[in-house]
Amino acid sequence: QGTRDHHxxxxxxxxxxxxxxIACFKRHGAAPLDTPVLELxxxxxxxxxxxxxxxxxxxxxxxxxxxxxxxxxxxxxxxLAMNKVTKMKRYQVAKxxxxxxxxxxxGRYREFYQCDFDIAGQFDPMIPDAECLKVIHEILSDLxxxxxxxxxxxxxxxxxxxxxxxIPESKFITLCxxxxxxxxxxxxxxxxxxxxxxxxxxxxxxxxxxxVKLQGGLELIEQLLQDPKLSxxxxxxxGLGDMKLLFEYLTLFGITGKIRFDLSLARGLDYYTGxxxxxxLLQQERQPGEEPLGVGSVAGGGRYDGLVGMFDPKGRRVxxxxxxxxxxxxFSILEQRxxxxxxxxxxxxxxxxxxxxxxxxxxxxxxxxxxxxxxxIKAEMLYKKDPKLLKQLQYCEDTGIPLAxxxxxxxxxxxxxxxxxxxxxxxxxx
Amino acid sequence: QGTRDHHxxxxxxxxxxxxxxIACFKRHGAAPLDTPVLELxxxxxxxxxxxxxxxxxxxxxxxxxxxxxxxxxxxxxxxLAMNKVTKMKRYQVAKxxxxxxxxxxxGRYREFYQCDFDIAGQFDPMIPDAECLKVIHEILSDLxxxxxxxxxxxxxxxxxxxxxxxIPESKFITLCxxxxxxxxxxxxxxxxxxxxxxxxxxxxxxxxxxxVKLQGGLELIEQLLQDPKLSxxxxxxxGLGDMKLLFEYLTLFGITGKIRFDLSLARGLDYYTGxxxxxxLLQQERQPGEEPLGVGSVAGGGRYDGLVGMFDPKGRRVxxxxxxxxxxxxFSILEQRxxxxxxxxxxxxxxxxxxxxxxxxxxxxxxxxxxxxxxxIKAEMLYKKDPKLLKQLQYCEDTGIPLAxxxxxxxxxxxxxxxxxxxxxxxxxx
Numbered sequence: 001q002g003t004r005d006h007h008x009x010x011x012x013x014x015x016x017x018x019x020x021x022i023a024c025f026k027r028h029g030a031a032p033l034d035t036p037v038l039e040l041x042x043x044x045x046x047x048x049x050x051x052x053x054x055x056x057x058x059x060x061x062x063x064x065x066x067x068x069x070x071x072x073x074x075x076x077x078x079x080l081a082m083n084k085v086t087k088m089k090r091y092q093v094a095k096x097x098x099x100x101x102x103x104x105x106x107g108r109y110r111e112f113y114q115c116d117f118d119i120a121g122q123f124d125p126m127i128p129d130a131e132c133l134k135v136i137h138e139i140l141s142d143l144x145x146x147x148x149x150x151x152x153x154x155x156x157x158x159x160x161x162x163x164x165x166x167i168p169e170s171k172f173i174t175l176c177x178x179x180x181x182x183x184x185x186x187x188x189x190x191x192x193x194x195x196x197x198x199x200x201x202x203x204x205x206x207x208x209x210x211x212v213k214l215q216g217g218l219e220l221i222e223q224l225l226q227d228p229k230l231s232x233x234x235x236x237x238x239g240l241g242d243m244k245l246l247f248e249y250l251t252l253f254g255i256t257g258k259i260r261f262d263l264s265l266a267r268g269l270d271y272y273t274g275x276x277x278x279x280x281l282l283q284q285e286r287q288p289g290e291e292p293l294g295v296g297s298v299a300g301g302g303r304y305d306g307l308v309g310m311f312d313p314k315g316r317r318v319x320x321x322x323x324x325x326x327x328x329x330x331f332s333i334l335e336q337r338x339x340x341x342x343x344x345x346x347x348x349x350x351x352x353x354x355x356x357x358x359x360x361x362x363x364x365x366x367x368x369x370x371x372x373x374x375x376x377i378k379a380e381m382l383y384k385k386d387p388k389l390l391k392q393l394q395y396c397e398d399t400g401i402p403l404a405x406x407x408x409x410x411x412x413x414x415x416x417x418x419x420x421x422x423x424x425x426x427x428x429x430x
Numbered sequence: 431q432g433t434r435d436h437h438x439x440x441x442x443x444x445x446x447x448x449x450x451x452i453a454c455f456k457r458h459g460a461a462p463l464d465t466p467v468l469e470l471x472x473x474x475x476x477x478x479x480x481x482x483x484x485x486x487x488x489x490x491x492x493x494x495x496x497x498x499x500x501x502x503x504x505x506x507x508x509x510l511a512m513n514k515v516t517k518m519k520r521y522q523v524a525k526x527x528x529x530x531x532x533x534x535x536x537g538r539y540r541e542f543y544q545c546d547f548d549i550a551g552q553f554d555p556m557i558p559d560a561e562c563l564k565v566i567h568e569i570l571s572d573l574x575x576x577x578x579x580x581x582x583x584x585x586x587x588x589x590x591x592x593x594x595x596x597i598p599e600s601k602f603i604t605l606c607x608x609x610x611x612x613x614x615x616x617x618x619x620x621x622x623x624x625x626x627x628x629x630x631x632x633x634x635x636x637x638x639x640x641x642v643k644l645q646g647g648l649e650l651i652e653q654l655l656q657d658p659k660l661s662x663x664x665x666x667x668x669g670l671g672d673m674k675l676l677f678e679y680l681t682l683f684g685i686t687g688k689i690r691f692d693l694s695l696a697r698g699l700d701y702y703t704g705x706x707x708x709x710x711l712l713q714q715e716r717q718p719g720e721e722p723l724g725v726g727s728v729a730g731g732g733r734y735d736g737l738v739g740m741f742d743p744k745g746r747r748v749x750x751x752x753x754x755x756x757x758x759x760x761f762s763i764l765e766q767r768x769x770x771x772x773x774x775x776x777x778x779x780x781x782x783x784x785x786x787x788x789x790x791x792x793x794x795x796x797x798x799x800x801x802x803x804x805x806x807i808k809a810e811m812l813y814k815k816d817p818k819l820l821k822q823l824q825y826c827e828d829t830g831i832p833l834a835x836x837x838x839x840x841x842x843x844x845x846x847x848x849x850x851x852x853x854x855x856x857x858x859x860x
Contacts, residue, residue: 001493001494003466003468004466005463005464005465005466005509005512005513006463006464006465007463007513008461008462008463008520010464011461011462011463011464012461012462015462026778026779026808027803027806027807027808027809028803028808028809028810029778029780029808029809029810030778031438031441031442031777031778032438032441032442032445032777033435033436033437033438033441034435034436034440034441035435035436036433036434036435036541037467037498037525037527037541038433038527038541056488056489056491057488057489057491058486058487058488058489059486059487059488059489059490060489061486061487061529063431064431068467068488079435082435083435083437089778090438095467097467097468099491111466111467111468119813121813123813123814124813124814124815127792127813127814127815128813130796134800134803138803138804249796252793252796252797252800253796253800254800347461347462348456348459348460348461348519349456350459362557363682366560366679366682366683367682370564370682370683370684373457373458373564373568374568376457377457378456378457378458378459379457379458379459380458380459383549383551383553383554383557383558384553384554384557385554385557
C-alpha cells in the first residue's frame, strides 16, 4: 500500500528529470553520497516533530533497533558528525519512507524519491545560501516547467516580527506553521486560527498580519530595516542584514527577477535557523481540453546550522544550507505534459533490429548482431528461429526501433546488409 | 552493523562500474524496472530456503506485513505475474537486504547492490540463454578484470546424472549443494560428505564422481550424448540437446573460448530449471608487492521457468533466464587495483575554479561563475569574501580541478580572464 513498481517508461522519464538535476549539482561541484536505507531508530527519533509517527520501524530481530530513513537531511548530518567532516558539498538522490496515508492519486506515496543538494561548512555569510537559490533557478529553468517564483524569508526575521508583536518566544515555532498557511488560506482564516488555537490576542494577530502580508524585493528589505520597531530588534536586524547581502549576490547571479522576499514563508521543519526558501510554479493558462497541471511547491530548503551538532558527542556545529528538489511533484507535471503532447516514451534505446526475411537464417542474424554489440551498437533480434519479416518490422514500430538491418539469402551471398528506415521505408545496401 | 556510508570517491568508482554494466544491458535492448524496497512478507517467505531467516522484517505497525527485498529476482517475478506481463527484457540495479553475519572485510554487507538482467517470455530454445552468456562476456571484457571463464551446466543434465547413478529424486536438490563444492574442495572431501551426510553408498558416490569431474566443450557434450547410460535418460538427453544448441549459438557469438561445460556447477538456488552458469576470474600472476586480488565468482545466473507461475493465481508460467553481476565483489577488485595504481579518484567533476588574487573582487567572481554555470561549465569558487590566491590554487590541487580562471584588477579592467593550467602553471589571457 502506498508503494508502486516504476515500469520502464516511467523510469526513463524520471531518469531524464534526475539527469537534469544531477547535471546541475555536478556543475556546482557537488560530490555524490550514498547512505544506507536503514538508520538507527535513535538517529531519527526526535528529528521530525509530528512526523515521528510516520517512521517505518524494523522488527526487533536481535541486534540494533533500526528504522527506514525519513529524509536525506538527517542521514547527511549524521554522516558529517560521525566522520568529523566539517566541509562538504554533496548531492544525494534516493528513496525515503513515510507511513503516511497514501494519496496516490495526488502523487503522495509511502516510498518516494528525494533529490538533495547541501553545502556544509563555516563560510562567509550568504555565499552558499545564494548558490542554493541559483541551483533551484537553474534546475527549474532547465526543466522548462513554465514560470516560477522562489519565495525567500529568514527565520530570524520571523522571530523578530513575532517578538516586536509581543509574542512570547515559546510560541514562535507553532506560529510558524500557522503563518505558513497564508499561501493557501485567506488572512481572515489564518487570523482566527491564531486567536482561537494559538491563543493570541486579536491585536497581536493583527500586528503580525501587517508584517507577514508583505512581499517584495530589495526595496522591502530596505523599508523593514527602517521600520521603527524591527530596526530595534536584534534578530530582525541580523536577518534583514543577511537578506540584503543575499539579494546583492542574487543580483550578481542575475536571478532576482524570480526571487520574492515573502514574510509569510515559514516552512514546517523545526531545524531551520536562517534563510528559508520555496519555489512554486505559477498557474499557467490552460489550452481548452488540457488537464489542469498540479501547481505548487516544487523545491525548497534553507539553512540549518544546529542539526549536525546534535549528532556530535561534543556538540560541534557544522553550519549547513541545502535544497531539496520535489522530484515526485515535478514528475507528475512532466508525465501529464508528455501525455498531453502525445509523445511516446521509449522504454529502450535500441537502434536497430537485426531481421531476416527467409527461413534458416538464424546463424546469420546471430553473427551480425554479435558484431553490432561488439561495436557498441544497441541491437535486438526476435528470439525465434524463423520469424516472419512483417512481425519483425511490426516489433520495430511497436517499440520505436528506427532501423532494421535485414539479411536475406541474396544479401548473405553478396556480403551486404539491407538497412531499412522503419518510418520512411527507405532502404540502402551496405 | 553491516551497512556503510558510501563516500563520494566510492560512489564515483561504483558508478563507473555500473555504467559499464548498464550500457551493456541497454545495448541488448533491456528496459529499466524499479520495484519498491518493501515487499509483502508473504511474497518472500518460502523462496529462499535456508535464506529465509536472513530476511529483514518490518515492525507490524498496522496494515500489511512487510519485509525488505532479499534479491531482485523474486520482485521481478512478482511484477510479471501481478501485471500479467508475458514478455520482458529488463535490468535493475538496486540494493538488497540480508541479515547475514556481516564480514565487511571480505566485502559481505547486509545492504548491498545487485545488478540484474533477465529475459522473460516463451521463446525458441537457447536463444535468450546464449544472449545472457554474451552479456556476461561483454561486461567482464569491458571491465578489463583480467582472464575469466564462464562455467556452464544444465539442471536436467545433473538430474540425469543423479538418476543414472541410482539416486532417488528426493535427494537431487540436496546433492546439488554438495556437488557445487567441487570448485573449493577436493573430490575426496566431497565424496565423504555424500556418503556421511547425504547417505549415499560409496559406489553411487563414485559413479557421480565419474561424471561431475568432467569439464570441456562441445566435444564433451557429444561424448555424453553417446554415453551408454546418459543417452538412455530422458532428462539428460534433453539437457544435453539444449547444451549442444547453446554451444552452436555461442560459437556464432565467437565466445566459446571462455565457456566451459562443467558438470560440477550446480548453483545453490532451488528455482533453477535449465541452463546455469557462473563466471569466475582466473588467478592472475601477481607483481611483487601487489596485494592478492580476491578471485572468485563475479557473475552468475540461469534459467528459472517456474518462479513467475508461483505468483500467478492461475499458475500461468512465464519462462525466464537471467544474469546477476556481482557488483560488490568486482568493486572490491577495482578498488584494490585503483589503490595499487595510485590513481586518485576525483569525487567531483569540477573543470575550473574561479579565483581572484586581490581583495574586494567577490562580485567579479560571482558574475563570472554565474556565466560559466549558465554555459554548462562545471565551476567552483571558495565561499570566502577575500581568499588568498595560494589557498585557491591549493584547493585546485587537493580536489583535482585542472583549471583556474583568475580575475585580478587588471583583468577586470581589460575585460579578460587569466586561465591557468594548475599542473603546468601555464597561463593564457582570454
